[in-house]
Each structure stands twice: as C-alpha cells, then as structure tokens.
Amino acid sequence: MTDPRITAPRNGERPxxxxxxxxxxRERWLLSGFPRDGRERAVLLELAARIVFPTVxxxxxxxxxxxxxxxxxxxxxxLVAGQAFALxxxxxxxxxxxxxxxxxxxVLIGLGLTIATLTGFLPLVFGQExxxxxxxxxxxxxxxxxxxxSSILLDIGVYLLIIGVVLDLLRTLGSGVEADAAAAxxxxx
Amino acid sequence: MSAFVLVHLLVALxxxxxxxxxxxxxxxxxxxxxxxxxxxxxxRSGAVLSGDAIVEEVPWSPLLGLEFTFRLDALAVLxxxxxxxxxxxxxxxxxxxxxxxSGDARRSAPLLLTFAGTMFGLILADDLLTVYVFWELTTxxxxxxxxxxxxxxxxxxxxxxxxxxxxxxxxxxxxxFVVLGEAAGTYRISEIVAxxxxxxxxxxxxxxxLVGALTKSAQVPFHNWLPTAMVAPTPISAYLHAAxxxxxxxxxxxxxxxxxxxxxxxxxxxxxxxxxxxxFGGWRALHETDLKKLLAYGTVSQLGFLMVLVGQGxxxxxxxxxxMLLAHGMFKATLFLVVGIVDHQTGTRDVRELSGLGRRxxxxxxxxxxxxxxxxxxxxxxxxLGKEAAFGAFLExxxxxxxxxxxxxxxxxxxxxxxxxxxxxxxxxxxxGVAPTGGKQPGAVLLVPAAIPAFAGVVLGIGYPLTDExxxxxxxxxxxxxxxxxxxxxxxxxxxxxxxxxxxxxxxWVHAMRVPLTALRRxxxxxxxxxxxxxxxxxxxxRTAVGVTGRTxxxxxxxxxxxxxLTVVAVPGSVLVYHAHVPADMALHHNLLQIPLxxxxxxxxxxxxxxxRRLTAVLLVGVIGYGIGGLFIVDGGxxxxxxxxxxxxxxxxxxxxxxxxxxARFTKGDAARSLRWPKLALSVAGGVVIALGAVLxxxxxxxxPAVSADFIAQSEExxxxxxxxxxxxxxxxxxxxxxxxxVLAVAATGVASxxxxxxxxxxxxxSRGAQATAPAERPGVxxxxxxxxxxxxxxxxx
Numbered sequence: 001m002t003d004p005r006i007t008a009p010r011n012g013e014r015p016x017x018x019x020x021x022x023x024x025x026r027e028r029w030l031l032s033g034f035p036r037d038g039r040e041r042a043v044l045l046e047l048a049a050r051i052v053f054p055t056v057x058x059x060x061x062x063x064x065x066x067x068x069x070x071x072x073x074x075x076x077x078x079l080v081a082g083q084a085f086a087l088x089x090x091x092x093x094x095x096x097x098x099x100x101x102x103x104x105x106x107v108l109i110g111l112g113l114t115i116a117t118l119t120g121f122l123p124l125v126f127g128q129e130x131x132x133x134x135x136x137x138x139x140x141x142x143x144x145x146x147x148x149x150s151s152i153l154l155d156i157g158v159y160l161l162i163i164g165v166v167l168d169l170l171r172t173l174g175s176g177v178e179a180d181a182a183a184a185x186x187x188x189x
Numbered sequence: 190m191s192a193f194v195l196v197h198l199l200v201a202l203x204x205x206x207x208x209x210x211x212x213x214x215x216x217x218x219x220x221x222x223x224x225x226x227x228x229x230x231x232x233r234s235g236a237v238l239s240g241d242a243i244v245e246e247v248p249w250s251p252l253l254g255l256e257f258t259f260r261l262d263a264l265a266v267l268x269x270x271x272x273x274x275x276x277x278x279x280x281x282x283x284x285x286x287x288x289x290x291s292g293d294a295r296r297s298a299p300l301l302l303t304f305a306g307t308m309f310g311l312i313l314a315d316d317l318l319t320v321y322v323f324w325e326l327t328t329x330x331x332x333x334x335x336x337x338x339x340x341x342x343x344x345x346x347x348x349x350x351x352x353x354x355x356x357x358x359x360x361x362x363x364x365x366f367v368v369l370g371e372a373a374g375t376y377r378i379s380e381i382v383a384x385x386x387x388x389x390x391x392x393x394x395x396x397x398x399l400v401g402a403l404t405k406s407a408q409v410p411f412h413n414w415l416p417t418a419m420v421a422p423t424p425i426s427a428y429l430h431a432a433x434x435x436x437x438x439x440x441x442x443x444x445x446x447x448x449x450x451x452x453x454x455x456x457x458x459x460x461x462x463x464x465x466x467x468x469f470g471g472w473r474a475l476h477e478t479d480l481k482k483l484l485a486y487g488t489v490s491q492l493g494f495l496m497v498l499v500g501q502g503x504x505x506x507x508x509x510x511x512x513m514l515l516a517h518g519m520f521k522a523t524l525f526l527v528v529g530i531v532d533h534q535t536g537t538r539d540v541r542e543l544s545g546l547g548r549r550x551x552x553x554x555x556x557x558x559x560x561x562x563x564x565x566x567x568x569x570x571x572x573x574l575g576k577e578a579a580f581g582a583f584l585e586x587x588x589x590x591x592x593x594x595x596x597x598x599x600x601x602x603x604x605x606x607x608x609x610x611x612x613x614x615x616x617x618x619x620x621x622g623v624a625p626t627g628g629k630q631p632g633a634v635l636l637v638p639a640a641i642p643a644f645a646g647v648v649l650g651i652g653y654p655l656t657d658e659x660x661x662x663x664x665x666x667x668x669x670x671x672x673x674x675x676x677x678x679x680x681x682x683x684x685x686x687x688x689x690x691x692x693x694x695x696x697x698w699v700h701a702m703r704v705p706l707t708a709l710r711r712x713x714x715x716x717x718x719x720x721x722x723x724x725x726x727x728x729x730x731x732r733t734a735v736g737v738t739g740r741t742x743x744x745x746x747x748x749x750x751x752x753x754x755l756t757v758v759a760v761p762g763s764v765l766v767y768h769a770h771v772p773a774d775m776a777l778h779h780n781l782l783q784i785p786l787x788x789x790x791x792x793x794x795x796x797x798x799x800x801x802r803r804l805t806a807v808l809l810v811g812v813i814g815y816g817i818g819g820l821f822i823v824d825g826g827x828x829x830x831x832x833x834x835x836x837x838x839x840x841x842x843x844x845x846x847x848x849x850x851x852x853a854r855f856t857k858g859d860a861a862r863s864l865r866w867p868k869l870a871l872s873v874a875g876g877v878v879i880a881l882g883a884v885l886x887x888x889x890x891x892x893x894p895a896v897s898a899d900f901i902a903q904s905e906e907x908x909x910x911x912x913x914x915x916x917x918x919x920x921x922x923x924x925x926x927x928x929x930x931x932v933l934a935v936a937a938t939g940v941a942s943x944x945x946x947x948x949x950x951x952x953x954x955x956s957r958g959a960q961a962t963a964p965a966e967r968p969g970v971x972x973x974x975x976x977x978x979x980x981x982x983x984x985x986x987x
C-alpha cells in the first residue's frame with residue numbers, strides 16, 4: 001500500500017537511486033496539507049511529537065537498562081515508551097499512520113509474557129533453580145567492565161508487555177472510541 | 190514409574206502433529222507407551238506379587254511436603270493389566286475403527302493416550318493428593334472424550350453431565366482425603382494403611398471419600414451419567430467402561446479398603462448402594478434395545494457387584510473382588526469392541542434390526558460368546574471363578590447378613606445371565622421376521638484386539654492357580670487367616686455351585702420371558718428417575734443463578750461503589766476502630782517539603798468534589814497523583830515516584846479518551862439529590878477509615894524490617910544490582926513479577942476484547958438493521974453455548 005503523498009524515493013525498493021541519496025528520508029516528516037478527518041491540526045504539537053518520539057524511546061531503553069543500578073526498570077521503561085506512542089496518538093489521531101513498523105498490541109503482550117516466562121525456565125537448562133539469575137562481567141577495552149545480569153531478560157519481557165498494554169489502550173479506548181464517534185456522526189450506529 | 194507416566198503424556202502432546210498426517214499411525218504410536226508400561230510392570234510382577242513393592246518418590250514441592258509418590262504393589266499390577274493391557278488393545282483397534290483422517294480420530298488418539306497415562310498414574314499413586322490430581326485428570330479427559338467436537342447437543346450434555354457429577358464427587362473426596370491425611374499425620378497411603386487413625390475423623394473421611402468413589406463408579410443414584418456417556422465413539426466407551434474411568438471408583442475403594450476395615454460408614458454404603466446398583470443396572474439392561482446401552486447398564490450392574498466385594502473388607506471378598514475386577518475388564522472390553530465391530534460393519538447396533546449375524550460372522554460370534562460366558566459366570570471362565578468366590582465369601586461370613594447379601598447377589602446374577610443372553614441373542618441370533626443383516630467382514634485389526642481379552646478370560650479361568658496368586662496377593666492386605674478361600678474351578682458340591690446353577694437357569698428363563706417382562710416394566714409406575722432428577726436440579730441451579738445475578742448485578746456503578754465502600758467501612762473499619770492505638774511518636778512532618786505538597790493534595794482533593802466538569806475533575810485527580818509522587822521523592826523513593834508519575838500520566842490519557850464519549854458536565858438526577866447526605870456520610874466514613882488504616886499500619890511497621898535487611902544484604906552480590914527495588918522485582922520476587930504481568934496481560938486482553946466486542950456488536954446490529962428490509966430473512970440465529978437450561982425449562986413447562 002503506497003501513499004501517494006509520500007514522494008520521497010524509497011531506497012530499498014527502487015533500484016537506480018544514486019548512492020548519494022541513501023540518507024534521503026523515506027517518508028515525510030510531517031503529514032502537512034489536508035487533514036483527513038476534517039479537524040483542525042496542531043501542527044506544532046505534531047512536529048514536537050515527531051521530534052521528541054525517538055528521543056523518548058531512547059530514554060525508555062536507557063531506563064530499561066539502567067534499572068538494575070539506578071531508578072528505572074522494565075516497568076518504568078515500558079511506560080515511558082508507551083507514552084511516546086500516546087503522544088504520537090494525541091498529536092496525529094488515529095489517522096496517524098506514519099509509523100513504519102506496525103506493532104500489534106496482542107503480539108507484543110504475548111511476546112513480552114513469553115520472554116519473561118522463558119527467562120524463568122532458562123536456568124533449568126543449566127541445572128539451576130527456577131528463575132535464578134546469573135551475573136556475567138566482561139572487560140571490554142575502552143568501555144571498561146560491563147556487567148550483564150541475566151534477569152535483564154525478564155525486564156525486557158516486562159518492558160515489551162507494558163508497551164503492548166499501552167498500545168492496546170490506544171487501540172481500544174483511543175482509536176476505537178474515535179471510530180465509534182465517527183460512525184455515529186455518519187449515522188450508522 | 191514416573192517416567193512411564195510422563196512418557197504417556199509427552200507422547201500424547203506430540204501426537205496431534207502425527208494425527209494430522211496419518212491417524213492410523215497416530216493410534217499405532219499411541220499404543221507404544223502403554224505397551225512399554227505393561228511390559229515393564231509384568232517383568233517386575235513376580236517380585237511384587239511376593240510382597241516387595243517398588244516405591245519411587247518425586248519431590249514436587251518439598252517445602253509444602255508435597256510429592257508424587259508411586260508404588261507398584263499387587264493391586265497396581267492387577268490394574269495395570271486392565272489399564273495398560275486393554276489400553277493397548279483399544280488403541281490398536283481404533284486404527285481400524287475410526288475413519289482415517291476424521292476429526293474424531295485426530296482428537297481421540299492423543300486424548301486416549303493421555304487418559305491411559307493418567308490412569309496409570311492413578312493406580313500407581315501412593316499419595317492421597319497425587320491420587321486426587323490423577324483422579325481429576327481422568328475426569329477432564331473423559332469430559333473431552335465424551336464431548337468430542339461438541340457439535341451435537343447430546344454429546345455436549347452428556348459430557349457436561351459426566352463432568353458435573355464426577356467432579357462434584359471428586360471435590361467431596363478431596364475433603365475426605367484432607368480429613369484422612371490430617372488425622373493420620375501423613376498423606377502416604379501405604380503408611381496410613383500400616384497405621385490407620387481411629388475415631389470420628391476416620392468415619393467422616395470414609396463417608397466423604399465414598400461419595401467420590403460412588404460417583405466415579407456410577408453407583409445409584411449417581412449412575413445416570415454413565416449410560417448417557419454412551420454417545421462417545423465405541424472404542425472410547427470400551428476403554429472408559431472396561432478399564433479405566435469407571436473402575437477408578439472401585440479401585441479407590443479397593444486401595445483404601447484396608448484403612449477402613451470394620452468402619453460401618455465405609456462398608457455399609459458400599460454394600461447397600463452396590464447391591465441396589467447391581468440389581469437396578471441388571472434390570473434396566475434387560476429392556477435396552479441398543480446394544481451399547483445394554484452393555485452400559487450391564488457395566489453399572491457389574492460395578493455395583495464389584496463395589497460390594499471390594500468394600501466388604503475381608504480376605505475372601507477382596508479375593509473375589511480382584512478376580513471379578515479382572516474378569517469384568519476382560520469381558521466388557523471384548524463386548525464393547527464386538528459391538529463396535531457390529532456397528533462399524535453393519536451400521537446399526539439395534540437389537541430389533543440385527544439378525545443372522547452369527548452365521549455370517551462366526552469368528553466374531555465365537556469371540557462374543559466367550560466373553561458372554563465369562564460375564565454370565567459359566568465355567569471354566571474367569572467370571573465363573575470370581576462369582577463362585579463371591580458367593581463363597583459371603584457364605585463364609587455366615588449369619589443372616591451374609592445370606593441376605595448372597596441372595597441379592599443371586600438376584601443380580603440372574604439378571605446378569607439374562608442380559609448376557611440378551612446381548613448374544615440380540616447381536617447374533619436369527620430373528621424371525623427380520624431381514625438378515627448385511628455388512629462386510631471385519632478385518633484382523635478389529636478382530637484380534639477383541640479376541641485377546643476374550644481368550645484371556647478363558648486362560649485365566651483354566652489357569653486358576655495363576656489367577657489365585659494374582660488376586661490373593663492383593664487380598665493378603667486383609668490377612669489370609671488359617672484356611673483362606675481359594676479361586677478354584679471345582680470346590681465340590683457346595684452352596685456356591687448351587688447358586689451358580691440357579692443363576693444360570695433362572696437367567697435363561699428370564700431371557701425367555703423378555704417380552705412379557707418388558708411389557709410389565711412399562712406398566713410399572715416410575716416414581717424416581719435419576720436422569721430427570723439431575724435435569725431438574727440443573728434447571729433449578731440455573732434459575733437460582735439467574736435470580737441471584739439479576740438481583741446483585743444491577744448495573745449501576747454508584748451502587749457497586751457504595752457496596753464496596755460499605756464493606757470496607759464495616760469489616761476492616763470496625764476492627765480498626767476497635768483496636769486503634771494512636772502511635773506515640775507521631776510527628777506532623779518529617780521534612781519541610783512535605784507540608785506544601787500535602788496542602789496541594791488537600792486543595793486538589795477538595796476541588797475535585799466541587800468540580801462541575803468532568804475534565805476538570807480528572808485533571809485535579811492527576812494533581813493529587815503528582816502530589817503523592819512528589820511525596821515519594823521527598824521520602825527518598827525515586828523508583829516509586831517515577832512509576833507513580835508515569836502511571837498517573839497514562840491514567841489521565843486513558844481518562845481523557847473515555848471522557849470524549851461522556852457529557853462535559855456532571856449531570857444529576859432527582860434521585861441523586863435525595864441521596865446526597867447518605868452518599869456524603871459514606872464517602873467521609875470510607876475516607877476516614879482508609880486514612881486511619883494508613884497511619885496505623887505504617888506505624889505498626891518495625892524498623893527496619895527483617896526482610897528488607899536481607900534484601901539489602903543480598904542485592905549486590907546475589908542479584909548484581911545496586912537498585913534494590915529492581916533487584917526485588919526481577920530477582921528476589923521474580924515469580925511475583927511473572928504472575929503480575931500475566932494478570933496484566935489477561936486484564937488488558939480482556940478489556941480490549943470487551944471494548945472491541947461491543948463495537949463489533951453495534952456494527953453488526955446496524956448492518957442487520959439495514960438488511961431488515963430484505964424479503965427473505967434467515968430463519969433464526971442459533972445461539973451456541975448456554976441455551977440448554979433455558980430450553981430445558983421450556984420443555985418442562987410445556
């Protein structure tokens with residue numbers, strides 16, 4: 001499905017794009033122009049959301065990994081990431097289809113739960129107790145000592161699950177209610 | 190032993206993949222685990238029968254004292270012959286019986302194997318709780334097997350009935366297990382048998398456990414689920430009836446019998462209900478025209494007989510019981526498989542339609558005749574051994590009671606002979622005025638599994654010393670005494686022989702009189718019908734449920750909130766006020782920053798109550814939340830504060846989403862105005878109780894709590910974390926975390942489906958409204974699921 005308004009070249013799909021064009025954006029930064037659901041648009045908010053979105057995601061990942069030693073963790077990280085999506089939604093509404101990857105909330109929830117559960121069972125394979133965690137410390141040149149604790153996997157599961165829950169919330173209460181309202185206006189309901 | 194049980198279940202898990210490609214192969218593979226188990230048990234049977242039980246313990250939850258304990262003793266060997274032996278035969282037979290690739294076949298192979306595995310676990314279990322686990326697993330398996338795809342209403346109803354009755358019994362039985370286990374101080378059956386507790390607990394446990402055993406083994410008045418469960422495919426019926434499910438109750442009575450020797454609450458019900466069941470089942474079987482139903486009532490009757498024998502608690506009765514258990518498994522398996530073949534080859538199993546099949550399928554008729562002879566108790570079959578011993582056991586006991594029991598058993602045996610004859614006559618005889626039945630000859634894959642238990646019945650009858658040893662080593666738990674009864678073909682001219690002769694002669698006469706007898710039965714009044722009773726009870730239950738739900742679930746949010754608040758104020762609140770001790774060292778504040786934050790929260794709280802617009806109210810609630818987050822920061826809990834802020838933000842977003850569909854201002858009806866003061870009082874009371882609770886509970890905390898100290902000490906090296914909160918979440922209490930996120934996943938999915946479902950509903954309704962003008966509407970939408978009870982009620986009222 002291609003959107004006619006996206007005119008920027010897509011590198012991977014179109015052969016013959018000069019290598020100099022590799023950094024050309026694959027989509028527009030802003031869905032400027034006509035609003036599709038006929039409401040007024042807060043362009044500034046949309047722009048801010050676009051700019052802030054990746055930063056917030058990075059912050060959320062930082063929180064996820066920092067959690068073991070400082071404030072943060074999978075729960076907080078997941079909520080922050082979820083709120084990045086909420087911001088996008090609040091700015092763009094349900095017509096905001098600018099995300100490249102479509103994340104299906106039930107899949108994310110299931111994935112998170114699966115990862116968390118499997119992490120619990122993983123130690124059994126190595127002859128340890130259920131849910132036991134292992135600590136690995138590796139020395140890397142330049143970066144110094146890096147600590148890896150296997151319980152981070154559990155945290156990643158929590159993180160994904162929380163994002164899924166928030167996206168589910170957006171899907172049902174957000175766009176779901178909005179679609180209902182639109183349907184009511186058209187006189188269907 | 191646990192490995193064998195596990196292999197059953199694991200292979201069953203993998204079977205659906207095979208069954209999708211080739212159902213015959215699936216059944217063939219499914220036959221392997223029971224065959225292996227049977228071989229293993231038989232190889233050890235010599236030592237076991239001479240008294241050396243093999244014990245295996247698998248710790249399950251050692252801290253709670255839970256373990257899977259398996260013990261191979263004489264009774265287990267006996268039951269393995271049935272469970273695994275007949276299991277293999279049924280599975281092999283299924284290759285020929287089920288149509289290749291049919292849905293029934295795909296479902297049945299893994300389910301039957303699971304069933305065989307759980308039954309195998311049940312008979313080996315030496316721990317009361319392990320018994321319960323396997324017991325209920327068999328219930329679930331039978332539900333799935335009887336229900337099959339659940340397409341026909343009859344199979345759904347039968348499966349549900351079997352589930353309801355046996356689970357109800359199972360729960361009562363669990364209660365009995367707990368009473369017994371607590372009274373004895375151990376849940377290990379072998380230890381309880383060695384040192385049974387005494388007194389009232391034993392009597393209570395006996396009655397409770399018997400409820401489970403009687404329901405599972407379909408004793409009157411719980412027998413009705415068994416004949417209705419006949420809707421299952423025949424191999425499944427064969428397995429359920431001959432070897433497993435219904436034998437579980439008899440097995441349990443046999444297993445726990447030594448504990449309850451001489452307890453009247455144990456032997457009296459088993460004997461009374463057993464005798465009633467035996468006579469009643471036999472009487473009903475006399476009038477059935479469906480061969481499978483006939484066999485089903487025959488099973489009910491035989492189970493009653495077995496119950497009488499194993500519940501008695503004497504060496505002789507146990508000996509007879511063990512022999513009959515074996516005999517019944519053998520002949521009933523054969524007969525069910527034979528009926529399955531008849532049904533499969535001719536397309537009918539109605540007595541009135543079958544004719545002349547004996548001449549067309551002589552091999553099948555011979556096999557059936559052998560089994561029927563064993564069922565009727567003709568020498569030299571295994572059934573004869575068992576029945577002689579049974580008569581002998583009660584004669585040996587002597588007295589009026591023994592004689593009375595013997596006479597009822599004789600009556601039951603007369604019926605047994607009569608329906609045995611009816612079975613043989615119904616399936617194979619040439620009936621005048623009925624066209625000879627057609628149909629193809631059955632193949633070896635169907636015939637051989639049916640033939641093996643039939644011949645086993647002969648072999649075990651003629652080889653009676655072997656049978657005697659097998660049954661005797663089980664009966665030995667009761668103490669053999671000086672001159673113990675033996676299973677023999679020839680005792681001499683004694684009373685049991687006379688009884689047998691009378692039973693056969695009278696039974697044949699009853700069979701000859703079948704037409705007038707059936708007419709007589711039609712004329713008899715039917716004061717009690719268990720099936721009708723069950724249906725009445727279920728309808729009553731559903732009506733009560735509807736009534737209760739209609740009165741409690743009124744659908745008003747304020748009402749629900751009021752009920753919740755009232756409960757909080759009344760139950761914990763009253764206790765709190767009663768025991769309240771205001772802590773001595775209460776300070777107004779610990780940190781100056783708390784004061785402005787507290788004032789902010791209080792102002793916002795007052796403003797919420799005064800707010801006229803919903804959005805304002807939500808924003809003010811948000812202010813309260815952030816204020817509390819601020820308090821967390823002041824108290825040095827950045828983690829908690831972060832979570833609080835994030836959750837608060839998300840909650841507000843969710844609120845705003847929902848608010849779009851609600852009016853902007855709060856609206857008040859007249860009713861709301863009149864309820865204003867009660868509402869106010871209730872909410873103030875609720876607030877005070879919760880605030881009071883918060884103060885008192887936090888004052889009750891010790892400084893510093895022992896658990897926290899442990900966590901602090903462990904977090905760095907144990908979990909590799911310097912953030913203790915996170916260490917607790919993902920390491921120390923990771924199990925809780927996994928549980929909580931599972932709850933979250935379920936809740937999110939539930940909410941999402943509710944919201945989306947209502948939308949879907951609305952859309953469908955609107956589209957149907959658009960179609961309403963179309964001339965031809967569909968005849969009616971059949972609502973699947975719970976229409977049963979309602980429809981039943983209507984039927985009853987009409």
